[in-house]
Amino acid sequence: MRETMEKRGFLIVLGAITLAFLLILLPFWSAIFWACVMSLLFNPVQRRLVEKFNGRQSLAALLTLLLGLIVVVIPAIAIVFGFINEGVQLYQSIENREISPSAFIERVGNAVPFLPDLLQRLGIDTSNLRSYLSDSAISLSRMISQEALNVGRNTVSFTLNLALMLYLTFFLLRDGESLVNWMRNAVPMDEERRHVLFTKFAEVSRATVKGNLVVAIVQGALGGLIFWLLDLQAPLLWAVIMAFLSLVPAVGASLVWIPVAIYMYATGDWIKASILVAYGAVIIGLADNVLRPILVGRDTKLPDYMVLFSTLGGISLLGINGFVIGPLIAALFLSFWTIFSKEFNS
Known part of the structure; x- marks a missing residue:
């Protein structure tokens, strides 16, 4: 009885101290x-x-x-x-x-x-x-x-x-591996569960973050470059917008350059419009199809719909940081359910 009360008391104090520590770190x-x-x-x-x-x-x-x-x-x-x-x-x-x-x-x-x-x-x-x-x-x-x-x-x-x-x-960077090992030992799970959780989460999160960030940066940079070369207004602004829209499966950055190309056709600027269409379809369009499988891989890739909704939800709740936090939470969700499904089925 006394041992049980001591454990509960220790857990309560541990939770309170952890919460206080997180509140201290909240501004940063x-x-x-x-x-x-x-x-x-x-x-x-x-x-x-x-x-x-x-x-x-x-x-x-x-x-x-x-x-x-x-x-x-x-x-x-x-x-x-x-x-x-x-x-x-x-x-x-x-x-x-x-x-x-x-x-x-x-x-x-x-x-x-x-x-x-x-x-x-x-x-x-x-x-x-x-x-x-x-x-x-x-x-x-x-x-x-x-x-x-x-x-x-x-x-x-x-x-x-x-x-x-x-x-x-x-x-x-210097102490990352020791910190990860400390976190693994601190998680109240058996070794097999810890291994599956940390391995799956590390794979999916690293692949998703790299895939999202790098593909978004590349597509935004390519879009901004062609806008600058064609002397269109605010190329950097549209580059950032295209980077965010690259998260939308199938269409992505085309939500920006296609309307601009239509407007240029409408105003009689056929040469620039044709260049923009060809560049957008070939260069910008293929960047996602070529880079994402290389950076993300097929086994560790989150489904496109999960990436889209988790990213948009993260941005709506957390602002610009949700661009990365949303998919990371989705990766953690997938990791935990992978553990549960394996154990339940076994």
Whole structure:
């Protein structure tokens, strides 16, 4: 009886202390999370450098961190501030009527004469559609502008979180394996369950994170490049949007470049429109089909629908961090249910 009460008391105190510790870390959870993502992505590089430098973990972690800084962090900062600038400019252009969404729809309708008749036969009121799309474009540009300004105002907080992220990434790279082993031993499960859980979760999460992030970055970069080469407005802004839309199976970035190509055809710019269509269909379209199987693999890949819904749900609940957290939770969900199904069936 006394032993049981002591165990319960210890578990209650352990839970309270753990909760208090998590509350202390809550203001910095974004920096902690992205440090975990960085260490996860660059862990293979860390292992190779450790072998090359005869087990010198600190030197390997420092070089890996510098590589991550050059390859990921600095370009990401440049993209964020470019996105802020172009988002504000787009909103101001719409507010000043330099860009008119309704005029865009009218030109497309004039260039494709059968389109208004087709929409009317389908029971779609073109006047209401024009008004809806115009209001949606204004609302979207306003939202982008406000979010961009919020990021710009929080420069001090952004710098602090960035410094903390880089600091923690170094230690996660250096001591990552020992931390994972400690976590495995702390999980109250038998060795077989722990092995299945951590192995499956590591495989699925690493494959999903790499697949989502790298494919999104590549498709966004390719889309932004062609927009810049064709001298289209706000190429960096549309590159970021195409990167997010790459999560949508089958269509993805085409939700951006196809309407733009239609508009260019409507305005008589046939050469640029044809270049955009060919580039989008061949280069941007094939990037997902070629890269995702290589990065993700077929055995560890989450289903496309699970990636889509977990990502959108994560973004709606957690903001930009949900872009990665959503699929990670889905991977954890899949790992636990894999353990349960094996044990139940056996």
